[in-house]
Amino acid sequence: MSVNPRLLTNQVIKSAAPSSLPLLSLHRLLRRRRLSSLSSHLSLLRRAASHHIPNPHEIHALLLTGGHLSASPAALTSLISLYSKLSSPADALSVFHSSPTPPNLFAWNAAISALSSNSLPADALCLFRRLRSDPSVHLIPDGFTFPCIIRSLSDLGHAGEIRKIHALLFKSGLDSDVFASSAMVNAYLKMGFPEFSVQVFDEMPERDVVLWNSMVNGFAQMGRFPNAKEYFNRMMKAGFAPSGFTVTGILSVFTSMADLNGGRRIHAFALKIGYNSDAAIPNSLIDLYGKCHATDDAREIFDSMPVRDLFSWNSIISAFEHSGDHTEALEIFGEMLRAGVRPDSITMAAVLPACSQAAALAHGREAHAFLLRHGITGDVFAGNALVDMYAKCGSLKAARLVFDEMPDRDRASWNIMIDAYASHGRGEDALDLFAAMNLPPDEITLLGVLSACSHAGMVQAGMMIFEQMEETTTLTAEHYLCAVDMVSRAGMLEKAAEMAAKAERACGAKGWRAYIAACKERGEMERAVEAAGRVVGMEPEGSGAWVMAANAYGWAGKYKEVEDLRGEMWRQGVRKVPGCSWVEVGGRGVQTFVTGERRHPQSEAIYDVLCGLAGRISGC
């Protein structure tokens, strides 16, 4: 069949559904024909960018040999933009620099954009400074330049520079430009200056969807959820149709707040808009349902997706992992591999904990080998997950080996390794590592160190560290608990009581409970009873303290006090709610039961089996 190339080209260019024409034809065309008209070239370039044609160099060569790059500044700009969209900033820059005539503002902007949108903010700024200060360049940055520069400065965290650019925007008459302003709003929120964002937003005479989204999503990302919701509601009231970006942004708010119902409302909303073309929306829905332990809903979304990107796969694996279904997480990981999707470090960071939780060392080793094969070795997240996996699977040596070989370590790396030593009772090693740590410790580090001392019985060292911490860090209830626990276990009951009293403000009666348990352990019933009285006074509404106190009296043989306490509990309306469990038996409904009950018609048989099991457990 013979095909008229010109007709085919026009078809490519005009085609409403770009994917309807195979890439191969486009490629073949490029190879066979010298396209005569420039507009065809440019349209091809645009199509190429949206189709991810693997070899832009071919197009580059065609433009070059056709003499278009020197004849047409527009072709030059398009080529820079093409390389930028294909994530080749170096190529984009070399086209810019190879311009035979001094580049115009279009070319400058395209080059700056190529750098800023490909994570090279410092280089983007460098080019911007040349644009402004090179005496041979007589161009003035415009509304296309500023958004890129604002984003670059924000990426670098240069707050002071952002203020200067903001002033420059006013001077340039661009203070009402929605593009520059949404970049500004975004930058201010990312850098922690919400009041400046609000100011920029309030002073805009006209707003568009992106500007609204910047407020909603910016607040969402800095964890100011009520503000994000506020702007979302205002946006709706103002009659703006939300875009896919709005949906994912506001969904992340409900996900972080674990607000399943709120999330479902947005889901319904997203269905109304129709989100077939945007994978990010189902991805964040999977995330929502995963975090809210609604894995069936997550799975349903996943199954109905026409196209699954890496995010999608990662989201569903994390969803099951988060809900504690490690087997299913590993199962889907296998499915992903069979589908030919290449996992990244995020996938592995989600899969490795599944191996650790299942204490599946064999699987974990496989995952490690997989990481090595796929060259995912330098990633901090994956490395951390790997260290944690080996530690949780009991292989402390392997954990330390991986830790030592990590090219970059963040605070979490150190925390995980210290924790690993702590949970294996290796106090000395934990302290050595703590001493070698070249990053400032955080609360988690200190908790790890403290628990290491506690588990290894290193009370002196632990106390010293704890006292230092009290002066320098804001301690949480967990720290106090850990410290009380440490001192109590060591039998230093006097000291433990002193600390439990000090910890009251941070963790209420919990410190006393650890103390009471230690007193019982050492037969110091008087102490236990005394503390129990105090505990009851502290949490009169909860039943936990009463039970603790009743137990303490019981141990001390003070049965009259036990009775009095029970009576008092009753009068005050405190009820001990028994822990309840349930089982679903062969489709005949759910049966609930509490400890020791004999209401079930087959009670006797059930307890027989139970005794048999208990016997077998103690037998081995």
Next chain:
DNA sequence: ATAGGGTTAG
């Protein structure tokens, strides 16, 4: 011809 916003992880 060139520009701004979102989703996955310990």
